[in-house]
Amino acid sequence: MISILYVDDEPALLEAVELTLEDTGRYTVDTTSSPELALVMMNSNLYDAIISDFDMPDMNGIRFLHMIRAGFGDVPFILYTGISREEVLIEAINNGATFYLQKGGDSGPQFAELIQIIEQTVLRRRAEQALHESEKRYQDIFNDAILGIFRTTPAGRYLDLNPSFARIYGYSCPDEMRREVFDIQKQLYANPEGREELKRRLEHDGEVRNFEAEFLHKDGHRIWVRINAKTIRTSDGTSKYFEGTCEDISECKATEAELIQKNSELVQALEQVARTEEELRQNYEELAIHQRSLGESERRYRSIIENIIDVYYRTDREGRLIFASPSCLTLLGYDSINEVLNRQNDSFWKFPEERSRMIALLKEIGQVRDYEVTLLKKSEQSVEVAVSSRYYTDEVGNFAGVEGIFRDISERKQAESDLELSEERYRRFVEHFHGIAYQIEYPDYLPRIFQGDVATITGFQEMEFTSGSVCWVDLIHPGDKNLVLSENQSLIDEPDRIRTIEYRIMHCDGQWKWISDTAQSVAEVFNHPGLIQGTIQDITERRIVEEELKNRNEDLNATNEGLRVAEEELEERNLELIEKQQILNQSHVALREANRQLNLLSGITRHDILNKITVLNGYLSLVKDGITNPEISEYINILESVTNTIEEQIAFTRIYQDLGTHEPYWIPVSSLISTINVPGMIQFKTNINTIEIYADPIFGKVFENLLDNTMRHGQRVTQIQISYKLTSEGMKIIWEDDGVGVLPSDKELIFERGYGKNTGLGLFLVREILSITGLAISETGLSEKGARFEIFIPNGKFQIREEKGNEADN
Template structure:
């Protein structure tokens, strides 16, 4: 609020601001007319011309005065415009009209024009007469001219100013009254005790009362302050303030009080007081709206400060040089710096050195723009040294026409940027996957029209993506599946979740029908129209394979379920997972009775631990597992023998269990036992018979030896030789029966070839070279007999054999062991006959027995040599029947 008083004719006088301090000094007015127009106009009247001239010169020399002179009072009254002068200086002793008479005329006719009596007479009665008639000053002539005229100058100036002040005061009072009445703020003039002498209309307006309702406002305090105690306290406080101002020459401090209007509404008024002519001038200022605004502003400031200080982002302000003037507390969380560490530093300090050229260029680009500033990104350095990326959202900080700096928000987008980069890399990766996928990645709109098809469509259907874009999916689906496809897609859209894939038939470009599996996913819904994207997989081969597998399963299921043996499967714990129906016919159990039960339950209790250990051992085995026999019981309790032919299920560390065939060998075992019993009896009988026959032949040969000693006839001696030859044949055949009887009597074993070659039986004239070290074959324990017979054949029938060589080689999956010599060889026509029983010049049992021994474990033998170039026997060992270390 500014209150200004002026005299209405020139520029405003001293303004009073705020609490109108020292208003009394402000209510001053000056008549500036004389000075503005050339100084103070003075009329000097004296009957001595020389004194008139010298006085004029002295006064005008100061530059403040413009002096007119007159030789007498009469001349002055007749020839000069008395009212136009600011002051009159007159001598006392003059002809016709003296100075006192002249003073009386001036006062009677022209009022209070300043009048100074300047005379050489210093009589007391003259001075009294001058004062009594209204002279302003009396000055005696004589003495030092310089001092006298200086005194005169001072007196003129003083009296003029005083008169002007009095005139102005009268005028100002009128104008002040008018100003107070018209003032837009409440004004009162109060006595020192607080009672009101005068108030303007605005004061009445602010308390809501009229002068008629509150005559003389004697009780205005009670109207404005319903709380009597509060009113008394405030009035006493105001009086103390006034007393201090009077005693100490201070300004009265303003006071702000709540005032109750007539309507009951409370208003806040600031009262400023100033001492004014033994009273107190009080001016009120209605602060209600301002205080409300200040309160709202404060609340807003607090709200925005809270928003700034709790913002997850950094609020900042810099000057035009880039120096931080404010940083919000969040900078500590995001960058590790306290706000105090940043304020006063340059924004450039926060940017990594290698990034500064780019950042400075970017900031210049942004800050050089007018109007709204664009967003930009800039790297910054965290306190611990790692780099962050900020998105800067700036705005100008300005007063009209002048940019003071910039303020804005700094958002840490490091994670977002990393995520965007990761997403971009992911998009590139998945785009590459999509573009190189053997399957078809597709997208259709709500009408089923292709919006995207991956290149894989060409490999599968023969169509390029460009040929399909803009066309309907239904065009490529066989007619019998179109309705089903639309129904399935509609169901997908209504369920809003992933369902099982859809199989459709489509036509290849060359006309073939393909089976395609569609895996759709709902992407968007607009006005109940669904849009889909998904993958289409060519499952034609899979469907064909599944169909073939189904047929195969049906075939093998039929085989399993009609097999005369039991097909079974157990898990790692030995519990049945499957048992074929034949179990009922063989063992009397239904499959349902066995499912979930342990296989150990099917064997006698005493061998269960052994069986479980064997199963554990077999779990770690590789390759084929040999069949084994287990005793068991029928459902009705009778004993049975089952041959188990198992195979492991699963692979490597993922063994799942066993499956296989269970064959009822109970009858076979009974037959085998009967045969074994019969063989045992025959063996006993054969042994007794061989023993008796050999004893008899030995006895006969003894008698033959005695007879040869007695016979001298050559003919008779020849007959005796023939008898002995027959006896030797009988002995050889008896020995063969013993050997043949032992054939297969013991289980085959792995035998080293190097250990069964008869090195000790080779004659000194023959060299035997065997290259079979490390070779083992699975054969009968009589394998050494095979090689002894081969050696006997080479020695007995090779005629001139000097070298024998034994070697081995693989032939496909089999092993071929070769026995060859450098004798006369075997005639072509006898190559098979030599293996027949009884063929040859000797007993005829050697090679026959050798082939029989080998055949027990599936090993074959044949002669492949060339007649005249030595014999060559090849022993063929099948896969699995040999091993080489």
């Protein structure tokens, strides 16, 4: 059920609306004629919607709407009134009215429209409330998540992020981080290439998991962050934005570094153990009497072997694996040591020929160190290892087998691959860079690197600079040399500074060239004091253009001064015109105020009459449904006809009162034609969609009345056509149909008030509307061949806009 509160100062209308709504079985309706009492009822009842009249004795509908919005929020509010003034409608909408429905006309269709408005309004509000609750639940999950959640543009700006994300990077809230971080790559990444790598993988794969990179915390220290993200694309496949989660793994990274250090220490210990074992074998007979000490040493050795991260192994003379440290299970992915013992050692090698080559080396030199090979895991996956092995002998000195260490170098190999990729990128950058990339030792200006378009920019070869036969400082213009030396010294004093300066150098052919030099100190990176790295680009052409622009600007300034003097003279004349216009505007305001007061008085009268007509129509409809006597039904039909005639006459006065009360403006004819409702069985043609007319705002009634005249009097109309014709004096808009036409004797009479079979107001109103702005209308058709109305528009009051936006004014 939908609960309704209806407020109106017309008791009969309250009863009629209540009966109509509750008769549907879907509504419960409370009514009152007092807005003050309605506010009390709102405190004790929950209503789905409020219907209110506008013009009520104690409080009007707008004031009542203010009270509802202040005390009860956004409950749907329908203003149901007989007042048709545009300012009332605008004020109601501006103050939060949900809908505006005008009283008057047939009560049956009007009550049906009221029911439809109520149901649409209530259902829309319930849907909006459900959507708001859903959005709030999502926002709570987003804000309370432990992981950092983000959304960024491909260019590197944050679109959205949650509080956890901001806290990871040291910011107090998401708004602070979005405000201060406008370039993610430069401001957050400790190594900007990390951002480029993440972006490349997202663009290529669409998703990245467990991406780790080092970032800069707000307070300056570095943190490690793991990122999981994916790419959201547009319909054409272009990356729209990246979104994902992140977590701070700085503590995990610190633990990992500590483990690497301990592993290195263990490797050193193992090498020491190997040396110790050799000494023990050489002195075996001498140490035989010290079995106890030897047993303790063996226990220590076993402890090291069992806990070593690298894999220690031993094979017999036939190549079978007879011993392996437990770490081999981790390296090769086996569950038990028994799975690997007594197997041929080469069965673990992906390429057995590599083992054959290693055995050949052992026979030749006795041992190998860091011999890189590929082993196979139990899962058939490959793992890169470095082998250090040697022969070992039995107690009498005979060959007994091979022993050694496998060290997992997968991460190192990946790092080497990444380094090669980075070097290749740098090489390609230098090859395609249209400038000079350099690295020099300050203050001697000895170049370590001097590559790029050296010959083009300087006229000398790279070798001449790197060999010292040409010194860069000697090429600098004397007027710029102190600037360059001072700026380079500032780079040494401020290592984090990046500077860009423009100065002149002498080309090999003796001409001066302008260059742009961008550089920074890299002393900390390469652990070399005074090392400066940067790029140089030729900007000679740009400086020449700037000088030409400067000269032209001076010419323009001189021209502008002359224009300024002329502008001052025009301004003085304009002030005189403004004073005259103000006097004219004051006269217009006084006239409009007098007209407004007259319209207000007539509007109040019409409102009261329309209220009574609405009640009368409602009761006539109720009485008519229950009458079976034909004679009484005929009387009721007469009453309905008279009531409708009165209502039409009032409607005419409402339309006519607005004539000439507003300023004319440019009206697109297409917007007026689109509102007229031509019946489907009539063919409608027009070619005036590009025309605009300077006319009274009520100009739209012209086409509505012409259509009404055609439908009432044309009798056999099958086609209506609107066209235009240009003349030397202006334009004619032509409305013509194929009906019975107009008799010659009636061509002027049809424009007089009261003439005709119906109200006699339609064409009279058309001529009055047009005459306000100097337009005229006449009927020029032939009887029995159709009506033809020509609207004359003088030059200056119409304009034709072309299809592509070009405009032809008149």
